[in-house]
Amino acid sequence: MAVTAVVSAVGLVIDDRVLVGAPIWAKPFKFAVSFVAYSLSLAWMLSLLPRGRRAGRRAGTVVAVASLVEMVIIVGQVVRGKRSHFNVATPFDEALFNAMAVTVVVLWTATLVIAVLLLRARIADRAAAAAMRGGVLLALAGAAVGFLMTRPAPGQRRGESDVVGAHSVGVPDGGPAMPLTGWSTTGGDLRIAHFVGMHALQLLPLVVMALAVLAPRRPRLADDRVRLRLVRVASGTYAAVFALVLWQALRGQPLLRPDAVTLGAAGVVLLAAAAGTYATLRGAPRPAGDLRPRPSDRSRAVAETRPSAEAAGARKDLVS
Numbered sequence: 001m002a003v004t005a006v007v008s009a010v011g012l013v014i015d016d017r018v019l020v021g022a023p024i025w026a027k028p029f030k031f032a033v034s035f036v037a038y039s040l041s042l043a044w045m046l047s048l049l050p051r052g053r054r055a056g057r058r059a060g061t062v063v064a065v066a067s068l069v070e071m072v073i074i075v076g077q078v079v080r081g082k083r084s085h086f087n088v089a090t091p092f093d094e095a096l097f098n099a100m101a102v103t104v105v106v107l108w109t110a111t112l113v114i115a116v117l118l119l120r121a122r123i124a125d126r127a128a129a130a131a132m133r134g135g136v137l138l139a140l141a142g143a144a145v146g147f148l149m150t151r152p153a154p155g156q157r158r159g160e161s162d163v164v165g166a167h168s169v170g171v172p173d174g175g176p177a178m179p180l181t182g183w184s185t186t187g188g189d190l191r192i193a194h195f196v197g198m199h200a201l202q203l204l205p206l207v208v209m210a211l212a213v214l215a216p217r218r219p220r221l222a223d224d225r226v227r228l229r230l231v232r233v234a235s236g237t238y239a240a241v242f243a244l245v246l247w248q249a250l251r252g253q254p255l256l257r258p259d260a261v262t263l264g265a266a267g268v269v270l271l272a273a274a275a276g277t278y279a280t281l282r283g284a285p286r287p288a289g290d291l292r293p294r295p296s297d298r299s300r301a302v303a304e305t306r307p308s309a310e311a312a313g314a315r316k317d318l319v320s
Contacts, residue, residue: 001032001039001067008025021174022177027078028074028075038067048123049121051121055113073096083163085100088158101150108144111136115140127208127230128208131208135200135203138197139197142196143198145194150165151165168189181195185254188254193249204231204235207230211230230280244266
């Protein structure tokens with residue numbers, strides 16, 4: 001996949017062909033880079049399994065082979081100047097697209113096997129285990145969004161149209177799009193939720209790494225329970241963002257033009273994430289050796305040392 005990414009990058013420079021509104025080598029480049037990140041993440045997770053490594057190794061091999069078959073078809077169609085996805089214009093094109101559909105199902109199933117192994121594994125670092133489990137489950141959900149793209153779009157009919165399926169919702173593929181990503185700026189785009197879900201494999205483990213880096217400076221983060229709760233908050237927030245962008249796309253709404261309802265839902269997600277983080281850090285046990293009183297402890301100490309009205313009156317009488 002790394003080699004394919006380099007070849008595709010060269011193709012972007014020397015090949016000026018455009019297909020469905022995008023440079024023809026953009027799709028293999030993005031797929032290759034995505035597969036590099038996906039495969040490295042799964043390989044790292046499999047290396048942490050205390051048991052079931054043989055089954056995990058076999059599932060990982062299936063993922064690698066299925067990815068390779070899909071990329072061979074994508075690159076082959078680019079060389080021919082044809083669409084790889086949703087192309088049923090000729091029996092050969094349809095056969096290639098059906099083969100890609102089979103590889104996606106095989107890849108998804110192999111990833112599911114890895115997810116089950118991770119869910120059953122006893123990993124010492126509970127925060128890392130939670131991040132891996134949340135990441136692989138969200139990756140499965142993100143990959144499943146691809147099945148929604150194969151539904152006939154308005155105006156398409158199986159057996160009659162040259163193209164059956166679309167990335168965009170409410171607008172045809174190939175219209176105005178965001179730079180680099182190619183996501184639609186005039187309608188919904190299912191690739192957004194697909195991207196967000198798939199890359200939970202990298203982003204949630206990065207949260208664990210960030211907490212480990214901050215732990216020496218923030219002693220409370222050295223507590224395994226605190227890191228675990230923060231990872232759970234991050235996983236829940238990430239899942240909510242995935243659901244939000246999928247819901248937005250299915251409503252035919254561009255990512256950068258959300259309506260009031262979408263903005264309100266995003267605000268609720270943000271507030272919930274902030275509240276969860278604040279509650280976790282506020283309720284964290286103080287590290288050993290930290291003798292600084294909490295605000296509540298200070299208030300209690302002040303109240304206990306404040307002289308009562310009776311004591312003050314007694315002292316006044318004694319002075320008199």
